[in-house]
Amino acid sequence: MKFQIVFNTFLILICSILSLKAQELKTIRGTVQDVNGLNLPGVIVSIQETNLTTQTDAGGNFELRVSEKKVIHLKSSYIGYKTLETTIDLNVDNIQSLILTLQENITALEEVIITAEKKETKLQKTAIAVSSISSKEIERRKITEMSDMVMAVPNLITMSGGSPTLNIMSIRGILTFSTDPAIGVYIDGVPMFDGYATSSQLQDIERVEVLRGPQSTLYGRNALGGVINILTKQPGNMQKGFAEVGIGNYNAQEYRAGISTPLIKNKLFASVNGFYTTRKGLYKNEYTGKDFDDYKNYGGNFFLKYLVIEKLSFVLNSKLEKNDIIGAFAYAPNVAYAFDKPYTVNQDGSNIENRTLSTTSLQAKYQLEKWEVSSLTGYNYLSDTYDNYDYDFSPYDVMTWNAPKRPQNTWTQEFKVVSRNLGRWDITGGLFGFIENKAATTHTIYGSDAVRIDPNAPYTSSSISDQKGKGFAAYAHLTYALTNKLKLTGGLRYDYDEKELILYDKYKKDPDPAQVFPSKTVNSSANAISPKVNLSYLASEDITLYANYAKGFRPGGVNQYGSANSTHLTYDPEYTDNYEIGVKTEWFEQRLRANFAAFYTNWKDQQQTLMAPENYVDNIGEMYSKGLELEITALPIKNLEIKYNIGIVNTEYDKLLLLNEDGTGNVDYKGNKQIFTPDFSSSLSVTYSGKISNDLGFFIVPEWKYLGKQYMTYYNDLVQDPFYLLNLNAGLKYKKYEIKFWAKNITDSRYISFAYANYRGNGTQVSLGLPTTYGISAKVSF
Incomplete structure (x- = not known):
């Protein structure tokens, strides 16, 4: 599939939409207030039949322009208040001075809207195991990077x-020990194919959705065990901004700032934000007697939203993150050393x-009476390079690894249609395609002390590779209401994926000239059909039962970072x-929300990285x-919210081929448990x-996480005993000023x-x- 064809098709679609005759518009004006008549700024007001969304200004006022319709449905949502849905007859109601009254949500949990199934649905009515982490939770619990989300959901x-x-x-228990993730990570709908692209700072985030279990029908490759959807805050009619500065132990510093504003009211909106964080001196180096680590992370996000007409919108989103790190991967040579001399x-x-990680996307969305049509074009650039990486983790000059060149360029394109008001039917379907290019140059330097393991040392062995990949998918997801309470969902996806790898090796031993060995070309391709069947039953307005079957798929590939002499250059x-x-x-009355799931997953032809006798998947x-x-x-009383998660996982290998103790052959370690998977885990926050006075508010969030017994190697000969983490976050806010305190792993x-x-x-780092x-x-805040 040629990307130019996809892009030209996209341009034709947009030009066709823009050529549509504009309709006569009516202006809707109104004010949103609470039950005491206090006007509410920042309320999100949207027309459900269109793309139109706005926010109330400082006086609680809003304005929307809508084409000639008989009836529309206004939706007003505001944190801490119950969502209000209002039906308006444009030919009868006074649409110039609407008064919308929101009730404070002091006795009920807030309704959560998600897009896990690639359309807006209510969390409690979505018949899959999915959880949502709100922007308020992200900020109050100081979730700034992916590792902070451990046990945020079961x-x-x-x-x-x-x-x-x-x-x-x-x-x-579904994870991979390789650079191709088994958990799909999507940033504003754009997939992150590489493991080093999935870890990013969580800045200016609206919410994070976590879908548990295979999601290949809608999301395709890399959704083998689930999906993490990260969604950025969108700008609106209300101008607002913030600036934040923080310090912490280990010389930690953080600076964050952002602004969101309408460029043209009700038409063009923009936001921009940036961050800079640093940490130094957590690890000490015995060899030098100095600090080992010095981390610097910085980047930002630019968001532009344009409402061309009532039914047509464009969204441009661009993110950039850079990491300059000294002392990356500060591994101890073995577990005994790690606990005897921690952080050394x-x-x-x-x-x-x-x-350098950069992600840019352009979304076009057009709404018809019965359908919503969208196009999402994504581009991802990743460059992750290394210099003077100590491969033997010792003070001796044995092995050093350098990777001066590792650029990756990935283009993705998705066309999607979603039904609206089709009676008993709900339909989602689409086409997806991608093109990716990965180049890599790596040098393994065997130093003078390597003669003990290789008499040819010192010398340098290099690998130079170029990988090209492309793929195509088509999917359909249909739900039919058998009755008012019983729904049947079926989904099907076809994926095709192919890769080509060209690589060659170099050998350099001074003073001789470098030897360049012949290149090798290998190809890999795969296709799969991923079905899904779901039956859900609405036992009452507050109880939904479901049963689900889903198939997950991850394509095979090529081992780019090995030697051209390897006999393991492809995998299935x-x-x-x-x-x-x-x-x-x-x-x-919505004060308690309790969701339960039981699952069984069978994982076949599992892909994992092996390090000996050579490095390959x-x-x-x-x-x-x-x-x-x-x-x-639970919300037992006003302003007190309690969250409790429990996860129980039992894993067992029916087949696990690993090297035997002397490295001469493979042994089946059938019966072993999965790595990095606690048998029992739970969290409580x-x-x-509340308010101390009209201008002074506060919050406090103690958080406890417990992780049970884990096996840290495939051989199951290194065990991490159960442990717990205790965190605390607290803050005071006076008018537009806020002070926050945080502590993680308080009990050390x-x-x-x-x-x-x-x-x-006994020998793993x-x-x-x-x-x-x-x-x-x-x-x-301002």
Whole structure:
């Protein structure tokens, strides 16, 4: 599939839409207030039949222009208040001076709207295991990066891999020890294909949606175990901004600022924000006697929204993040060293990592009476380079790894149609395509001390590669209401994926000239059909039961970072089959929300990275995962919200091929457990907020997380015993000024957050989770 054809089709579609005759517009004006008559600024007001959305100004006033219709439905939503839906007859009602009154939501949990199924639905009526983390939760619990989301929802494990650029993400025990994630991460609808593109700062986020279980029917590749949807805040008619500065232990500093404003009222809106964070001195280097780590992360986001006409909108979103890191992946040489000398390394390399991650998307959306048509074009650029990376983690000059060139360019294009008001039918369908190019140059330098393991040392072995990939998919997702309470959903997706890899090796031993070996070309292709079947039953307005089957798919690929002499340059696709039942409930007039799910997942042809006798990805296992999930949210009294999550996972390999102890052959470690997967996990957070006076507010959020027994290697010979994390966040806000205090891992729990899982436990490099960290920040809003 040629991307130019897709892009030209997109242009033709947009030109066709723009050529439509404009309709006569009517102006709707109104004011949103509370029950006491106090005008409310920043209320989101939208017309459900169109793309039109606005925010009330400082006086609570709004204005919308709508084409000739007989009846429209206004939706008004505001944090802390009940969502209001108002039916308006344009030919009868006084649309020049509407008064919309919102009731404070002091006795009921807020209704949550999500887009997990690629359309807006209510969380409690969406018949899959999905959770939503709101912008308020993200800010109050100081969730600034992916690893902070561990157990934010049941059975979600996100642990740092030793650098801000890499997180190990697992849902229900489905994870991968490779750079191709098994959990799909989407930023404003654009997929992040590479593992080093999935870890990013969470800045200016509206919400994060976590879909548990395979989602390949709607999301395709890399949604093998689930999906994490990250959605950015959109600008509106209300001008607002903020500036924040913070400090913490280990020389931590953070600076954040942003502004959102209408450029043309009711027409063109823009927002821009940026951040800079740094940390230094957590790790010490015995070899130099100095600090080992110095992290600097900075970037920002630009958002532009244009309402061309009532039914047509364009959204341009661009994100940039840069990471300049000294002391990346500060691994201890073994677990004994890690606990005996925590946060200490002893090596002669400086482990310099420089990452640039850029994501840009352009969305066009057009609404018809019965359908919504959209196009989403995405571009992702990733460059993750390394210099003076100590590969032996020792003070000796044995192995150093450099990666001076690793650019990746990925284009994606999705066309989607979603039905509106089709009676008993709900239909979502689309086409998806991508093109990606990855180049890499790596050098493994065997130093003078390497003669003990290789008599040819010192020398440099280099690998130069170029990978090109492309793919295509078509999907359909249909729901039919068998009765007013019983719904049947069926989904089907076809994926095709192909890759071509050209690579060659170089050998350099001074003073001889470099030897360049012949190049090798390998190809890989795969196709799959991913079905889904779901049956849901609305037992009452507050109880939804469902049963679900879904198939997950991840394509095969090529081993780009190995040697051209390898006999393992390609690997096959892998698949999951997931069976699930669940119930979603609300009780006591929406004061208590309790969701339960039970699942069984069978994982076939599992792809994992092996490190010995060489580094490559291969299909090494088959595994099952089964368990339970419970998610409770309660509002027992005004301003007090309690959240409690439980996750239970039992995993076992039916086949797991690993090297035997002497490295001469493979042994089946059938019966072993999955790595990095607690058998039991839970979390409890309590949010208490309120007003001390009219101008002075506060919040406090203690948070407790418990993670049970984990196996840290595939051999199951390195075990992390159960541990817990205790966090605390608190803040005071006076008018537009706010002071916040935060502390993480208050009890200073010591635990292994990462290990080279494909090595044996007594010799694998490990990384400890962060010790107690704390800080304070000041914020001004305007």
